[in-house]
Amino acid sequence: MDGQTLRLPDQPREPGRPGIVYARPYTRIAVLGMGSWGTALASVAAASGREVRLWGRREDLAQRMRETGRNDDYLPDTPLPDGIEPTSDLAHALDGAEAVLIVTPSSSLREMCGVMRPLLPQGIPLALCCKGIERRTGYLLSHAVEEELPGHPVGALSGPTFARETALGHPTAATIAFEFRYTDRLAPDDSPAARLSVSMSCPSFRPYMSDDLVGVEVGGAVKNVIAIACGMMTGAGYAENTRAALITRGIDEMKVLAEALGGKRETVTGLSGAGDLTLTCSSTTSRNMSLGVQLGEGKSRAECFDGRDVVVEGEISAASVIELARRIGVSMPICEAVHAILYDGADLNQTFTDLWARPIESEPRALEIELAHPSAMTES
Numbered sequence: 001m002d003g004q005t006l007r008l009p010d011q012p013r014e015p016g017r018p019g020i021v022y023a024r025p026y027t028r029i030a031v032l033g034m035g036s037w038g039t040a041l042a043s044v045a046a047a048s049g050r051e052v053r054l055w056g057r058r059e060d061l062a063q064r065m066r067e068t069g070r071n072d073d074y075l076p077d078t079p080l081p082d083g084i085e086p087t088s089d090l091a092h093a094l095d096g097a098e099a100v101l102i103v104t105p106s107s108s109l110r111e112m113c114g115v116m117r118p119l120l121p122q123g124i125p126l127a128l129c130c131k132g133i134e135r136r137t138g139y140l141l142s143h144a145v146e147e148e149l150p151g152h153p154v155g156a157l158s159g160p161t162f163a164r165e166t167a168l169g170h171p172t173a174a175t176i177a178f179e180f181r182y183t184d185r186l187a188p189d190d191s192p193a194a195r196l197s198v199s200m201s202c203p204s205f206r207p208y209m210s211d212d213l214v215g216v217e218v219g220g221a222v223k224n225v226i227a228i229a230c231g232m233m234t235g236a237g238y239a240e241n242t243r244a245a246l247i248t249r250g251i252d253e254m255k256v257l258a259e260a261l262g263g264k265r266e267t268v269t270g271l272s273g274a275g276d277l278t279l280t281c282s283s284t285t286s287r288n289m290s291l292g293v294q295l296g297e298g299k300s301r302a303e304c305f306d307g308r309d310v311v312v313e314g315e316i317s318a319a320s321v322i323e324l325a326r327r328i329g330v331s332m333p334i335c336e337a338v339h340a341i342l343y344d345g346a347d348l349n350q351t352f353t354d355l356w357a358r359p360i361e362s363e364p365r366a367l368e369i370e371l372a373h374p375s376a377m378t379e380s
């Protein structure tokens, strides 16, 4: 058992006290995506004792990684631990894998599913490590994968986890979520959430289990949009009060969307929601925050990141979240503001002025009344 233990609530040793049961770690894990987060997660899995095959689409990078023991393109200052085999051969990466981490950008998810389909061993769990909501359908990413790859338990690994810090071994925690339907016919210690949690558990990486996949996915998608908002306001010269307000009201937007989709409000207060939001909205290490800062400073999208094509999931999520929220009748004013600036060419300062001048609401959103903002009264 590798001495790894899990506390699971449904095997009480004494009333009110959770029992400790053992979960079997997976022997071999495939990590798909040789970018910064895929490489960091492969390092965690290897440090946790797994045999890891790390797949990327470029053989030249895979070969350099095998030769140098580093991913020079994405994480040049973090040596790979033993136990990782970089490969560009997807069939080889998936051969013998007991679990798969999908760490390519959300926009390429269906394409990835298509190439994986003929190669996947039956029924093995798939954990999504990308963050977003699908643009065309408004689906949670797990729903898109379930549609493409039926018969596989689909979950997510998400939390406040900058790739470089994780790979450098800074203490990091994340949530691993699979829906209860994947666990209710199994002994608790055989559930994918339990097995993946022990499989990814090492001194610097601490997973927490969840059965609220919806709540976890909503948190991961929405936090990137709120981070763009925080960046925009920071870049435009607003101060810390404003950022704290956006973070807190951003949590509220996550809560209502999660609940409307069948998730739990309390999940949003956890690592994958408030935790990731706090991290992403606090530092320009975040690409989403950084994009917002640059736009707030007046740069065009093309000038941001010096014209490099950088993965900024919140840019797509700003559209997909708002399309979904409008369709199901959920109000998400901060996400609406980001959407208006990114997609409708709205003026940034005016949009944020308008955000602050909306009718006055209650906190939390329990009361069904709004007060007209004084600025609206003087206008009329």
Ligand SMILES: NC(=O)C1=CN([C@@H]2O[C@H](COP(=O)(O)OP(=O)(O)OC[C@H]3O[C@@H](n4cnc5c(N)ncnc54)[C@H](OP(=O)(O)O)[C@@H]3O)[C@@H](O)[C@H]2O)C=CC1
Residues within 6 Å of the ligand: 033, 034, 035, 036, 037, 038, 056, 057, 058, 074, 103, 104, 105, 106, 108, 111, 112, 129, 130, 131, 132, 161, 162, 163, 164, 310, 311, 313
């Ligand atoms: N970086 C981080 O700190 C964290 C990132 N994430 C999430 O992880 C996901 C991946 O981001 P991240 O690793 O940071 O991004 P990176 O830009 O670091 O890497 C992206 C990787 O995806 C590959 N890729 C891009 N398009 C395709 C495609 N169509 N088919 C196959 N592979 C493709 C790239 O390959 P190539 O090099 O050949 O272009 C590259 O290996 C995102 O959803 C992000 O939100 C989550 C938590 C932390």
Ligand SMILES: O=C(CO)COP(=O)(O)O
Residues within 6 Å of the ligand: 131, 159, 160, 161, 162, 163, 224, 227, 276, 279, 280, 285, 286, 287, 288, 289, 311, 312, 313
């Ligand atoms: O999701 C992340 C940290 O948890 C990474 O954030 P960015 O994609 O904004 O860099």
